[in-house]
Amino acid sequence: MQAIQSTFDDLGTPLAGVTFVVVDLETTGGTPAQCGITEIGAVKVRGGEVLGEFQTLVDPAEPIPAFISVLTGITDAMVRDAPRIDSALPAFLEFAAGSVLVAHNAGFDIGFLKAAAARVGAPWPGFPVLDTLQLARQLVVRDETPNHRLSSLAQVFGSPTTPDHRALHDARATVDVLHGLIARVGGLGVHTLEELSSYSSRVTPSQRRKRFLADPLPSAPGVYLFKDGNDRVLYVGTSRDIRTRVRTYFTASEQRSRMAEMVRLAQVVHPVVCQTPLEAQVRELRLIDEHKPRFNRRSKDGRKAMWVKLTQERFPRLSIVKQVRDDGAHYIGPFRSRATAQSAVDAVHEVVPLRQCTGRLARRGSACALADMGRCGAPCTGAQSEGDYALVVAECREIFTGNARPGAELLRSRLEELASQERFEDAARVRDRFLQLVRGAARAQRLTPLTRSPEIVAARRSDLGGWELVTIRHGRLAGTVVSPRGADPMPYVESMRLTAEVVASPTPERPSALTEETEILLRWLESPGVRIVELDGLWTCPVGGAGSVRRELEPAVASAHEVAGFDDDVPHPARPGRPRRAGAATGRGGAPARVSS
Incomplete structure (x- = not known):
């Protein structure tokens, strides 16, 4: 689609049509909460023309400090018969209604006006505000003026009015500064109020x-x-x-x-x-x-994911791989980087004495140092039989695919051992590595049932009423539709299912979707308010699975050094150790859950 610019009017509010009210105040001091307003001056302009002016002295109901009188020329005698702010402010607000307020160092003037409104109980209209000081700092360089005071800028832009700390005079000078700044940004392609309000020399x-x-x-x-x-x-x-x-x-x-x-x-x-x-x-x-x-x-970064593989060998070991294959081996992950995958491998080796040597296992005459440390049964020397080693492998496989509780108990024993030796930093490192392990295992245990389910239809209330309806097939978004508010959603469900993408059963070499997509869908399914309408498959998590161990470990690690959640998903509220089902129906034989309109 080729974008074509028609007119600048389409891009926002043209500056030529904006009504500006340029305001200036004189006060008894610099703190709005403690000081009062002594004079309000304002000029209303549009398209370069003056539409009107507003000026009034204000009785601040307090003595005017002597140095303020010297600066502004406003004395107690001058304001003795002037209106109080509860009369002057409504009159100004009526004059400025529907306009954009402009001031030089707007934070000062607008701060006093807001404080006065709060003091007299008048609601503040919420005017758009433009600060000529901020604009000038970006548009007027030091070669033109040594500072950005109103008096200096009035000279730069040739204002016939000399600022003298009287409100109306200063407002008139600010009008000339405003017009000069608008002329400059116009040459830079700024023609609307929205562009002027967000203008920055950084753009x-x-x-x-x-x-x-x-x-x-x-x-x-x-x-x-x-x-x-x-x-x-x-x-x-x-x-x-x-x-x-x-x-x-x-x-x-x-x-x-x-x-x-x-x-x-x-x-x-x-x-x-x-x-x-x-x-x-x-x-x-x-x-x-x-x-x-x-x-x-x-x-x-999306293709840097790594998996930890429990190899399918006579004496299996752990390996970090970039791809899952249909080779009968067990995998956990994916991990965001090789470093986190290596942490998971190291965690397994801390609690399960798997062999760590790579390549083919050849009979050796002597064992490696790990065997001497009790970290390996030395199958390479024949000291550990294939049957005994299979028991070790079963412990690792259980962490990968089923009950992670035995592994957590082994971790607890290892941490107690390190703590008894006052090796607290080593204990923290082992705990953190084990957390990476259970995160990877939990991801696999949570995602696998979703990818194996031929179809899941779910619904959630939309913000505008009605229902957001979603069809997920083998962990891939196959279709979505929004039913209108008040309508029966079931016809929309059926129409969505009939027109949804056909997704073939995935294989390790040919997954149905990116792992990140399946994670997005899983987070949505587990979010509050989502209802399962139909479920073709079995969606469960194992009792005592890695997710429950993860939920126990993460608070301890986070409190130690603020570790962020690995996959940025929200831990499921189910209690640790308790199985949970995302849907009550298995297959299409049972009646689907109904979604009320």
Whole structure:
């Protein structure tokens, strides 16, 4: 889709049509909570023309300090018959209604106005605010003026009014400064209020010039793809509002240097509207995997996953591999890096005396140092029979696929042993490694039932009413639809199932989906409010599985050194050691759960 700029009016509120009220205050001091307002001056302008002025002295109901009177020329005698703030403020708010407030060092003036409104019990209208001081700091260089005071800027922009610390005079000078700043940013391609409000010198000219790319995009949830002139995908992102999110790439809110380079190369933004945030997440993941965009970090890191393999040999051992194969071996993972996978391997070796030598197991005359330390039964020397070694392997296999409690007990014994020797740092290291192990095992135990289930249909209430309906086949998102509020969702369920993607049974060499996609779906299924409508398969987790051990270990590790969750998912609230079922039906014979409208 080729984006075409029609007019600047489509991009926001044209500055020529904005009503600005430039305001200045004089006060008895610098603290809004303790000091009062002595004068309010304001000028209303639009399109470069003055529409009106507002000026009033204000009785602050307190003596004006002498140095303030010297600075402003306002004395106690001058304000004696002036209105109090409870009368002056409503009059100003009426004058400024529907406008954008402008002030030089706006935090000072707006802070006093808000404090006064709170003091008199008047609601603050929530005006948009523009600060000429902040704009000037980015647009007026030191070669033009030594500082950015109002008096200095008034000279730079040739204002006929000299600021003299009287509110209306200073407001008039600020109007001239505002118009001068707007003229400067106009030459840089800033033509709307939204662009002026977010203007920053950090935004490159190429970012500003290409802001029109967001113009034709829909304000809907989904995925967006930045592409270059050769239709190559540069970056893929997702948002609940595509148009609003893409616009931020052309403002100061986007400060990543690589994104500035990406915007410089981009020629078009292609939207993919999705019915639900879940679909957007999955589509984003798939598009990144398909196109490998150079500016997505995930496209560089997504294929670094590692698995820990319990080999299928006469005397099995542990190995770190990049791919799961259909070879009869047991695997846990994936792990995010080789380092975390190695930690899991080291954890097994701490509690289970598996052999650690690599390659073929040849008969040796003497055992290695591990055997002398009691960390290996030395099958290489014949000291350990194949049957005895099989018992050791069974302990490891149980951690991988079933009950992790025996392994946790072995860990506890090992930690007590190290603690009795006052080797506390070693004990903490062993505990952390074991946590990496049970994280990997828990991932495998949680994901495997989902990938083996031919179909799961689930539903969750949408934010706008109705239901978000999802079909998952072998751990892959096969279809999704949103039923309208008040409608019977079951016809939508049936239509979704009939039109959903056909997903073949996966094999280790040909998985049905990226592991990360299956994890996204699993987190959604386990989130509050999700109901299982139909389940073709068996979705369970083993009693005493690695997940329960993980939930016990993670708080201790996190309290020690703030370790983040490995796969960023939310631990399931089921109590440790208790089996849980995600659905009550197995196969299609039973009646599916109903979702009420």
